Amino acid sequence: METLANLEAFVRSAECGSFSEAARRLSLTPAAVSRNVAMLERNLGVRLFHRSTRKLTLTEAGEGFRQAIAGNLEGLQAAIASVSADGGEPAGTLKVSLAPTFGVSHVLPLLPGFLARYPLIRPEWHFENRQVDLIAEGYDAAIGGGFALSSGIVARTLAPAHIIAVASPSYMRGRVPPSDPEGLQAFDGIVMRSLQTGRIRHWAMRDVGGSEVVARQRESIIVNDANAMREAALLGLGITLVAVPDVRPDLDRGDLVRLLPCWYADAGAISLYFASRTHLPAKTRAFVDWVSEAFKVGRLAERFAGSLG
Known part of the structure; x- marks a missing residue:
């Protein structure tokens, strides 16, 4: 009967197309994964992989074997984990x-x-x-x-995941806060360009009454990271729209202030x-x-x- 280690090495190598990547996921050495796969091939009497210096690819027999055991392997792993949990502490x-x-x-x-x-x-x-x-x-x-x-x-x-407008007290000193999302255009805006789309993200903000307004900010500072927007706001560079959890500690300390307290955007x-x-x-x-x-x-x-x- 095959050991679970041999089967795991085969399935992960098939998923990754590499003994090295499979080894990383299994917390083993590449040599150990390669040895386990070779032992499985020897016991089965068939070649499961075409090997090259660049990539592993499954043979026809290997693909059939993978399809036959993939789901069953997860079941075995889950069963072992369950039995282990019954016998001791989570580990x-x-x-x-x-x-x-x-x-x-x-x-x-x-x-x-x-x-x-x-x-x-x-x-x-x-x-x-x-x-x-x-x-x-x-x-x-x-x-x-x-x-x-x-x-x-x-x-x-x-x-x-709610998005709100924030700024530093120093930036807002001497300025009249906006009364609605459209008023954000009068201030320096710290905005983010999406790495996926390449576009500036503009949020549609809503109030408790159900009204919805697109908050189009002035693109004064453009970054590609939410934490950079927060840091820029802390430096007093303008107003930014960020998720509440990312600035909750800053709001609690008074390092940032919330603007448009009746308005927010819903990010899911x-x-x-x-x-x-x-x-x-x-x-x-x-x-x-x-x-x-x-x-x-x-x-x-x-x-x-x-x-x-």
């Missing part, structure tokens, strides 16, 4: 993707308490401005917004994403429950709601 590497500013400000502070409760879990947290492929890239969970819910992925909403939701396995690994379940409870106890959904003024 292992917990690979999570987080939006940088949000993750550092609101999720990283939860880590000391989490590790005190689950000392056998080893965090591997990636702070990145991109939507990862949880399954293909080997992530246990991700926190952010706007992820495509592909097959096998579920989302648990943590808080709204901040969610916790994870694979919808029947037997979720204990380490992932512990993380999902810990973060969800922390947001509930801290009433962060309410604190991040721009609609509440």
Whole structure:
């Protein structure tokens, strides 16, 4: 009977087209992955990969074998994780993707308490401005917004992603605040150019009465990162539109002030994403429950709601 290690090495190598990348995801050496695949080929008596110096490609037999075991392998992994969880504490590497500013400000502070409760879990947290492929890239969970819910992925909403107008007290000193979103054009605007579309993002803001107005800012400063917009606002360079969680600490300290308190833009939701396995690994379940409870106890959904003024 084949070992799970051999089967995992084969499936990940097929997904990545590389022993080196498969090794990274499995926390092994490339030599170990190559050896496991070679052992599997020897035991089966067939060649599973065409090997070249540039890329691995599946043979016809390899593709058929991959299709036959891929789903079953996930079931085996889940079953092993479930049995392991029943026998002891959640353990292992917990690979999570987080939006940088949000993750550092609101999720990283939860880590000391989490590790005190689950000392056998080893965090591997990636702070990145991109939507990862949880399954293909080997992530246990991700926190952010706007992820495509592909097959096998579920989302648990943590808080709204509301966009508000902010500026520093020094910038607003001597200036009359705008009374509606159209009034933003009279001020220096700190705006963001999308890396995906190459366009400047203009938000449609709404008030509690349901009115909606496009907030067209003067393009005084253009950046491509939300945290850079926040920093520019802190430097007193103008007004910017950013997500409430990214500036909540600054607002609480008085380093930034909110303008147009009755207006906000809705950018969707901040969610916790994870694979919808029947037997979720204990380490992932512990993380999902810990973060969800922390947001509930801290009433962060309410604190991040721009609609509440």
